[in-house]
Amino acid sequence: MNASIQAFGRRLAPQALPLAILVIVAAFALSEPAFLTPGNLVGIVRQVAITGIMAIAMTFVIMTGGIDLSVGPVLALSGVVTWFSLDAGVPLPLALGVGLALGIAIGMVNGVIVAFAGLPPIIVTLAMLSVVRGSALILGGPDLHSIRGQEAYSFIGSGSVFGIPVSVLIFAAVAIAMVFVQRATPLGLRVAAIGENERAATLSGHRTRLTKLSLYAISGLGAAIAGIVQSSQVHTASATYGEFGTELDVIAAVVLGGTSLMGGNGSIARTVMGVMFLGVMNNGMNILNVPLDIQLIAKGAIIVLSLALGELKS
Amino acid sequence: MDTPLIRGIGLGRTYGALTALADADFAVMPGEVRGLIGSNGAGKSTLIKILTGAVAPTSGSVEVKGETVRLGDPSEMIRRGVACIYQHSNLAPAMSVMDNIFLGRQPTGRFGRIDRRRQRADAQALMARHGITLDLDAAVGTLPTVKQKEVEILKALALDARVLLMDEPTGWLSAADVVRLHTTIRGLKADGVAIVYISHMLDEIFTVCDTMTIMRDGRVIAEAKVAEMTRPRVIELMVGEKLARDSAAAARVPRRPGGTGEVRLQVRDLTRTNVFRDVSFDLHAGEILCITGLIGSKRTELMHVLFGADRADSGTIEVDGRPVAFGSPREAMAGGIGFVPEDRHRDGLMLGLSMTENLVMATLSRFCRALLLDHRAIAARSTRSIAELAIQPPDGTKAVRLLSGGNQQKVLVGKWLNLGPRVLILDEPTVGVDVGAKAEIYAILRAERDKGAAILVVSSDLEEVMTLADRIAVMVAGRLVAIHDAEAVTMARVVDEIGGAA
Numbered sequence: 001m002n003a004s005i006q007a008f009g010r011r012l013a014p015q016a017l018p019l020a021i022l023v024i025v026a027a028f029a030l031s032e033p034a035f036l037t038p039g040n041l042v043g044i045v046r047q048v049a050i051t052g053i054m055a056i057a058m059t060f061v062i063m064t065g066g067i068d069l070s071v072g073p074v075l076a077l078s079g080v081v082t083w084f085s086l087d088a089g090v091p092l093p094l095a096l097g098v099g100l101a102l103g104i105a106i107g108m109v110n111g112v113i114v115a116f117a118g119l120p121p122i123i124v125t126l127a128m129l130s131v132v133r134g135s136a137l138i139l140g141g142p143d144l145h146s147i148r149g150q151e152a153y154s155f156i157g158s159g160s161v162f163g164i165p166v167s168v169l170i171f172a173a174v175a176i177a178m179v180f181v182q183r184a185t186p187l188g189l190r191v192a193a194i195g196e197n198e199r200a201a202t203l204s205g206h207r208t209r210l211t212k213l214s215l216y217a218i219s220g221l222g223a224a225i226a227g228i229v230q231s232s233q234v235h236t237a238s239a240t241y242g243e244f245g246t247e248l249d250v251i252a253a254v255v256l257g258g259t260s261l262m263g264g265n266g267s268i269a270r271t272v273m274g275v276m277f278l279g280v281m282n283n284g285m286n287i288l289n290v291p292l293d294i295q296l297i298a299k300g301a302i303i304v305l306s307l308a309l310g311e312l313k314s
Numbered sequence: 315m316d317t318p319l320i321r322g323i324g325l326g327r328t329y330g331a332l333t334a335l336a337d338a339d340f341a342v343m344p345g346e347v348r349g350l351i352g353s354n355g356a357g358k359s360t361l362i363k364i365l366t367g368a369v370a371p372t373s374g375s376v377e378v379k380g381e382t383v384r385l386g387d388p389s390e391m392i393r394r395g396v397a398c399i400y401q402h403s404n405l406a407p408a409m410s411v412m413d414n415i416f417l418g419r420q421p422t423g424r425f426g427r428i429d430r431r432r433q434r435a436d437a438q439a440l441m442a443r444h445g446i447t448l449d450l451d452a453a454v455g456t457l458p459t460v461k462q463k464e465v466e467i468l469k470a471l472a473l474d475a476r477v478l479l480m481d482e483p484t485g486w487l488s489a490a491d492v493v494r495l496h497t498t499i500r501g502l503k504a505d506g507v508a509i510v511y512i513s514h515m516l517d518e519i520f521t522v523c524d525t526m527t528i529m530r531d532g533r534v535i536a537e538a539k540v541a542e543m544t545r546p547r548v549i550e551l552m553v554g555e556k557l558a559r560d561s562a563a564a565a566r567v568p569r570r571p572g573g574t575g576e577v578r579l580q581v582r583d584l585t586r587t588n589v590f591r592d593v594s595f596d597l598h599a600g601e602i603l604c605i606t607g608l609i610g611s612k613r614t615e616l617m618h619v620l621f622g623a624d625r626a627d628s629g630t631i632e633v634d635g636r637p638v639a640f641g642s643p644r645e646a647m648a649g650g651i652g653f654v655p656e657d658r659h660r661d662g663l664m665l666g667l668s669m670t671e672n673l674v675m676a677t678l679s680r681f682c683r684a685l686l687l688d689h690r691a692i693a694a695r696s697t698r699s700i701a702e703l704a705i706q707p708p709d710g711t712k713a714v715r716l717l718s719g720g721n722q723q724k725v726l727v728g729k730w731l732n733l734g735p736r737v738l739i740l741d742e743p744t745v746g747v748d749v750g751a752k753a754e755i756y757a758i759l760r761a762e763r764d765k766g767a768a769i770l771v772v773s774s775d776l777e778e779v780m781t782l783a784d785r786i787a788v789m790v791a792g793r794l795v796a797i798h799d800a801e802a803v804t805m806a807r808v809v810d811e812i813g814g815a816a
Contacts, residue, residue, distance in 0.1 A: 190678070197660075205643050
């Protein structure tokens with residue numbers, strides 16, 4: 001009897017997150033029919049796109065037992081740098097390239113220090129958080145820089161194709177690309193191998209340090225993409241965007257997706273689900289007029305609760 | 315004085331179908347130093363785990379000072395004065411000697427304040443009583459290994475331990491330190507402590523023990539006073555008729571010392587300072603060369619240099635006649651070296667990944683087409699390996715964690731066979747593997763040898779060495795002291811050489 005319940009639990013466990021999403025969607029839909037309108041559903045995805053892009057890009061880092069706390073300031077800095085480039089008359093593709101390259105470069109610095117100097121990722125990226133925030137403030141000051149007359153740029157954050165916001169499309173593209181990388185390329189398997197047993201991966205002839213370096217670069221790139229989407233969405237760039245707590249939302253989404261902070265098993269697709277779960281929660285509570293303070297408490301409680309359930313199953 | 319301090323009666327332990335220990339009787343009197351010996355897998359560690367309460371036996375009972383104890387409860391055993399000093403230190407390196415001795419049970423004064431004065435007085439009394447001198451304020455991590463052992467002993471004595479189980483206590487010690495530790499043990503003995511001394515090193519057993527218990531295949535097969543035993547008799551008892559049978563079987567497999575004569579790996583005067591020195595040997599295509607020796611004779615360290623995980627300070631390595639100097643395992647693999655590490659869980663496998671993923675882990679780049687993984691080719695390779703190595707269950711999607719030790723080891727060996735290396739090194743290839751899987755792994759290695767592979771095996775298990783080797787090299791304290799044709803050498807001779815310089 002007990003054994004069959006356990007067996008049932010084991011079969012059900014991998015589906016827990018999608019089921020939970022369905023349950024809360026149903027609950028919100030019943031209490032507020034407006035929740036299920038197509039406009040609102042697309043809106044949910046649009047709200048989570050920025051966090052989602054960063055969470056997807058950080059999943060590999062967390063799978064190897066690392067973390068990237070510097071994504072918030074990288075988001076801000078890449079927005080500011082792109083704005084400056086546009087303001088200086090640099091053509092759009094080049095300006096975007098500068099913003100993205102900056103994210104990659106910062107990620108690579110994180111990666112070099114973590115992988116080759118062997119310092120703990122939490123300290124390295126915490127220091128980087130501080131350095132990048134400071135740099136963004138030197139460059140951009142405390143002001144909001146509004147972006148005018150850049151229709152192509154604004155299209156990234158505010159435009160839509162066939163009624164679907166471009167930011168949602170970018171989120172989807174990043175998700176699909178990274179799911180593909182995880183499932184179909186050697187990098188995906190290598191990340192899993194390092195997360196499982198880094199020592200054994202090195203002894204199997206893998207360049208584990210180089211791989212880890214590239215994962216931090218991916219995380220930095222994700223933050224830069226998020227920064228560009230955000231600044232074009234609000235038509236401004238500011239050194240203060242990606243404020244404290246941004247990285248926590250990102251990490252929460254990854255962890256909700258079942259990736260352990262100790263490294264090991266993890267999945268991009270499940271991170272996307274974690275992102276959606278948080279998005280639905282936020283949106284539903286907004287629609288039901290739950291006060292913000294209660295929302296924050298509820299969010300924290302749900303994260304801990306779902307992780308506890310995950311521990312229980314293993 | 316007639317009651318043993320600790321006594322196990324009819325102890326047995328099974329793990330599924332595997333019997334780790336059967337019907338073992340074991341007793342130690344106060345003031346007795348009893349050697350516990352046997353090859354790997356003989357059941358020593360299972361017995362020790364039962365005596366420390368780490369594992370509950372499936373049958374039998376344990377008495378301490380004549381009282382039956384609750385089994386499988388470590389705190390019960392500690393309370394009754396049974397302590398174990400493990401091969402690897404359990405101390406907190408950054409804390410002082412005194413804090414380590416009293417860790418977790420500091421004498422306290424009012425308001426829970428630690429009573430330092432009493433702690434110091436207690437520690438000094440303890441040291442005086444047992445003739446041990448230590449600087450109580452030194453951080454444990456700064457002490458030499460032998461002193462750390464003494465701290466562990468004091469820690470146990472502070473708990474009023476009357477029974478001390480010592481697992482390979484001299485594994486990391488120099489000869490002078492071994493003497494020092496033995497002096498400490500004699501002091502404890504005079505004080506009436508019962509000591510169980512587990513060691514592969516027969517020399518030490520004969521030096522420090524009064525009695526010995528010899529185990530083989532999960533059974534106690536002999537108990538004797540050390541004074542009444544001879545070394546060859548002990549070895550005979552340790553490896554038993556099984557070896558006679560196995561070596562008879564192995565004798566039917568033609569040995570091929572020198573293989574095809576083609577030198578695959580040539581090592582000359584290889585030295586890593588303070589680890590090993592002046593190691594020279596040739597490994598030929600089509601032969602199995604076993605390097606044996608005591609734990610701590612630096613065989614694994616030598617393999618790490620050959621595989622590029624460590625550097626040599628001088629000497630040369632040639633593969634197929636070309637000098638090489640590998641800077642990483644990756645380079646060594648590209649240079650044709652494969653390495654099956656000793657600890658499959660720590661260094662060998664990704665336990666959470668599937669059998670298939672593990673099998674291609676060392677050869678991933680061969681399964682890439684236009685930067686993408688060729689999952690079909692990977693599955694085909696895995697299916698073939700599983701069939702060739704008879705891995706059970708034959709399901710490549712299964713996580714390696716779920717396999718038995720023997721099948722895990724086969725996956726690990728298969729992963730390296732897939733590389734098709736010029737030289738395959740295996741470090742203790744059958745540790746923790748049951749007898750059936752052992753025979754299968756031997757058969758796999760022999761088949762590879764017959765196909766012309768050059769195989770280098772590090773093994774402490776003499777039974778294995780005598781069964782598997784075409785040639786046998788003996789390493790003692792970082793030096794390669796002898797190389798024999800396996801056919802032309804007796805086990806007794808090898809044993810003498812292994813213990814020779816200790």
